[in-house]
Amino acid sequence: MSRRPVKKIVLAYSGGLDTSVILKWLQDAYDAEVVTFTADLGQGEELEPARRKAEKAGIKQIYIDDLREEFVRDFCFPMVRANAVYEGEYLLGTSIARPLIAKRLVEIAHETGADAVAHGATGKGNDQVRFELGVAALDPSLRVIAPWREWELTSRTRLIEYAEKHGIAVPKDKRGEAPYSVDANLWHTSSEGKVLEDPAEEGFEAVCQRTVNPEDAPDRPEYVRIGFERGDATSIDGEPLSPATLLTRLNELGARHGIGRLDLVENRFVGMKSRGIYETPGGTILMAAHRGIEQLTLDRGAMHLKDELMPKYAKLIYEGFWFAPEREMLQAAIDHSQRYVSGEVRVKLYKGHCQVVGRSSPNSLYSLAHVTFEEDQVYDQKDAEGFIRLNALRLKLMADRKKRLGENE
Incomplete structure (x- = not known):
């Protein structure tokens, strides 16, 4: 399979088995210089081993960036303002990390003069979409390389054989039965x-x-x-x-x-x-x-509108459209509501x-004077009668029509 040549590739690199294999494979398959980027998103792992592995692989430009504050401030907090939940339960922890990684990949590509970026997401998952939509939104001139969609290492056994052939350490928990796939960050x-x-x-x-x-x-x-x-x-x-x-x-x-x-x-x-x-x-x-x-x-109207917008907002994050104009439009509306x-x-x-x-809250709209069960001077309960009568009017008209047409049974 012929591959379009590239000069320099920025790889999203964890230092684990998969991305260590990808690093070597990129060097061989593309005969290109590789830059590694490891993001500290609060995953709780020691990141210096990733640096040492990259150095051992001959990498000259190694980025290990502490992105924890940016991650929470610029990605998690906007999501919280929206109360974003996917399919009623999922708080989007993996989804919200991917646009930041894509953003930094593009920035490092610009800093180092790279013409391509690479990631280790498989062809079965959502992350490939999230990474690549992010890169497309920020710099469509960059080429994106997804080794899992290109190479012949289509099984865990073949991956380990490749690693052993090239002197890449294989942890004990990676041998035999496929391990749990774990993604962690501060969220x-x-x-x-x-x-x-x-x-x-x-x-x-x-x-x-x-x-x-x-x-x-x-x-x-x-x-x-x-x-x-x-x-x-x-x-x-x-x-x-x-x-x-x-x-x-x-x-x-x-x-x-x-x-x-x-x-x-x-x-x-x-x-x-x-x-x-x-x-x-x-x-x-x-x-x-x-x-x-x-x-x-x-206010009730603002709260109910936010609840109507939220599933769309959550779906955009889940599907990788963080940098899309519709997400930014929704964010502007949501942020306005938070004043x-x-x-x-x-x-x-x-x-x-x-x-x-x-x-x-000093900005509370809750009024004890209005909701108390005791006597008050601010709410005339007789007003509710006209309010109910007006809201019932259309229901009465429909009931009369059903009766007229004999549709009540």
């Missing part, structure tokens, strides 16, 4: 594969690595206060924190109480269904708290559950 951890491929089999205890089993969580609840300014979380228990530090703190709290576990069969963009186990402890708390502060500060979404929310954490139990 979540996802696991797929092995026993999880049978949706009838319970999988939590086989793969969960971030959260304690709710049954083993503390027997006493813990309370946390989260402060918000214009829709973004800014403090925990009165202490101002940066976005990444705040999410890290919420992850610790949520993990201790077994919060944020999800077993989901989802519809991939490429057409198939997949089953995964997700752990999103801090994100689950943050989403609940944001909903809580919006309950006080958002008064400031205050503090109190959340109760207990054995896998997080529950909003209090909220306060």
Whole structure:
């Protein structure tokens, strides 16, 4: 198979077996210089081994970037403002990381004069779409190389044989049965594969690595206060924190109480269904708290419109359209709605559950004078009669028509 020549390739590189094989394969198949880029998104792994592996492979330009603050501030927080949830449950942890990786791939390509970028996503998953749509939106002149769609290493056995032939270390857990596929960042951890491929089999205890089993969580609840300014979380228990530090703190709290576990069969963009186990402890708390502060500060019309827009917004993120104009249009509307979404929310954490139990805001639309069951001077209950009569008018007219046409049975 002839390949269009390229001079320099920026590879999204984790240092694991797959991307280490890809690195060598790119050097051989394209006879091109390779630049490695490893993103620190809070996955909790030591990243220096990736540098050492790249150096051993003869790589001269190695990027290891701490993107945690940018990830939470510019990607996770906008998603929280939208209350984005895919298919009713998924908090989009893998999806929201991909546009940032694509953005940095393009930036490094520009910095190094590369004419191509490469990723290790397979041809069966969503990530290939997310990476490549991101690159297309930011610099369509860059070529994208997806080795899993090109090479002959179509099985785990052949991949390991290639690695051994070229002196690439193969971890023990990569031999034999295919391992769980794990993706982690500061927002979540996802696991797929092995026993999880049978949706009838319970999988939590086989793969969960971030959260304690709710049954083993503390027997006493813990309370946390989260402060918000214009829709973004800014403090925990009165202490101002940066976005990444705040999410890290919420992850610790949520993990201790077994919060944020999800077993989901989802519809991939490429057409198939997949089953995964997700752990999103801090994100689950943050989403609940944001909903809580919006309950006080958002007008009914704005809140209901946001709820109508949210599934479309979530779907755009899931399918890789973060940089699309329609996502940016929705974001502008969502961000406008957050002008008064400031205050503090109190959340109760207990054995896998997080529950909003209090909220306060200087911008609150809640009026005790209007809702009290005691006597008040601001609401005339007689006004409700005309309100009901007007809203019932169209229903009465339709009922009269049914009666006239004999359609009541």
